[in-house]
Amino acid sequence: MDLWLPPPPAEFRERLQTFAAANPAARLDGLAALASHNLSPAQTRLLAKAAVEAMEQVPADGLASSGYVKVPIRIMAEWTADHLLAPLVVAGLRRRLLLDIATGDYGSLHQSLLAPPEGQLPRFILFLLDVDRRLESVNTIGDAGASAQWVENEMAEIDKLALRATEHWQATPVFHNYISLGGNMFGNHDTAIGTGPAARARSMNAALSGAAAGGGLLTWDLAGLAADIGRRGLIDARLWHHAKMLISPDAAALAADQLAALLGAALGRSRKVLVLDLDNTIWGGVIGDDGIEGIRLGQGSAEGEAFSAFQRYVKSLRSRGVVIAVASKNTHEICTAAIRQHPEMILKMDDFACFRANWDNKADNLIDIAKHLNLGLDSFVFFDDSPAERQLIRQELPMVAVPEAPADPSFYIDCLAGSHFFDAVSLSAEDLQRNEQYLGNEKRRALSNETRDLSGFLRSLDMTITIRGFNGLDLVRITQLINKTNQFNLTTRRYTEADVRAFGDDPATVVLSARVRDKFGDNGLISVVIAKPVAGEGLSIDTWLMSCRVLARDVEKALMKALVDAARRRGAGFLLGYYAPTAKNKMVESFYKDQGFAPYREAEAPPAGATWWRLDLTDYAEPTIAANMEIVE
């Protein structure tokens, strides 16, 4: 079973060797490019071996600057997963995650978990439970009470494992969901009648989803994968009995890719922008040649219906917060006319946060779109029916994800959904409004072109900046921002929901968040500041980050004022600021200087170039802020 990726290059082995001599970051880039192919199991093993070697060569502080993040994982398994390790390393590399996998003792779950962790703690603990044995450990047919009791007991054990992982290991627990190998006792009405093993597996999965929604664990949706590719394709019963391999080697690449996407999503590394071509991508035919009557879209042909279905899918992605853009080799007016006038067009001009139909090189257009949206190219997915354009982008912009679009548009949805680039572990109110916000940005930009001076422009927006202390209702959004903000982020520290809640509950720690609304709309919660007490009656700014949607809107000035107020209330005399450079946060290099802080000292610990800053509160000069400021306690 294949991933939605191109076939491996003929010179796979040669390329693997070539990179061996390169410096660690260049080697990882080369290997990551190879990882984005449909590799054979043998190639996967070779690549994983090279990747593990390359990871060891990378110095601890030399990773962030190259865009890679090291992610230690511990596997605690009741079934054989050796064959998953290489595909998992490769799938991680595909997402610039350097998965450093350690395996516990096979079978002794509780014991492995009890043993005190040595050295570096894992970021994730992956539990591979023997769901077959667990489901078959009781017979509850006809006894709904016993069936429910089993689910309750099983879930209690999972809660225990999850809690231990979180509290003793500071790791996020990951559980795959339950699949019954032979538990459908009643056929079509198995769920209706209930109480059989397959029915119990479904109840169990609902309970797991509930725990995942509560933020206590992550679920690896193997049942979903089984529904997609077929249970017998996912689990080969022979290999289960022969070697306790729950996942057949045939499906290992797909399952590992799905798992890596989950870990990536939890780390805030999912993609954010979908850039679409137009001709033969969202409609059939070439608009410049075939004209608005000639393109295939909507009812009347199978192809037209397939394109309609794809447009509906893209529209749904948009409504859940994926930013949609267009890069097409076309005449701008012809395309916009087609989108406005074609009666079956589902995507409208307002759905596109950025629209580039011209005759320039597509790589240049993508760079331009990234600049325009203020989002990194490594958050882009490029979807185009043309193999030549895909090749161009893979070569010129290797950080852009380029799924291998199938020849038949009927499978476009399967391709995009199966590539897992937009996986999310939670959904916030901001996600639902994101595209409106980008659209509002377009209108703000138009206004800014009319208004010459910045403060005049800001005042004309009628902004209100609302700042509040920690509030449990904001927990999901705050955690999401902490984990995905890369550019306007002084320290790039990532925290779990539990961490954030602990900060919020600690009266000595200041947690502030800011929302901005203006006459074009509500931007939602877009900035977070966390400051912790330090010796000598001061506050040290642990985290300061902001969404790039609201750059140059005086939000940072307003937050600094609120932070200074909060510091004074706590009797603090100074603020400390810390800047840790990464590949992406150069824009805030002089943030503390601009806010009136004085250089304090060089940081002793890595990363290189990190700086400390200090502001005595007596030196704080209150700035003018071009917005109404609301403070909510």
Next chain:
Amino acid sequence: MTRDEVLNRVTGLIREILDDETVVLNETTSAPDVPGWDSFNNINLMIAVEKAFAVSFRAHEIEALRNVGELLDMIERKLPNA
């Protein structure tokens, strides 16, 4: 397909799985004779053989194999018009 051709293909598969171009198999070779041919790689080999020859094995057949010769016998038995 002659028995030698089957042997050659199986040799190619195990070389790819072990990433070792020096592996040489004959009728009496068994897994312990080949460095790296452990139970895990044995499963990888069985799956590769199933794919390469478009045949399928039963769990007990895999368990019963003692050497390469018996594997070749099993493949030949299952090949169409053998």
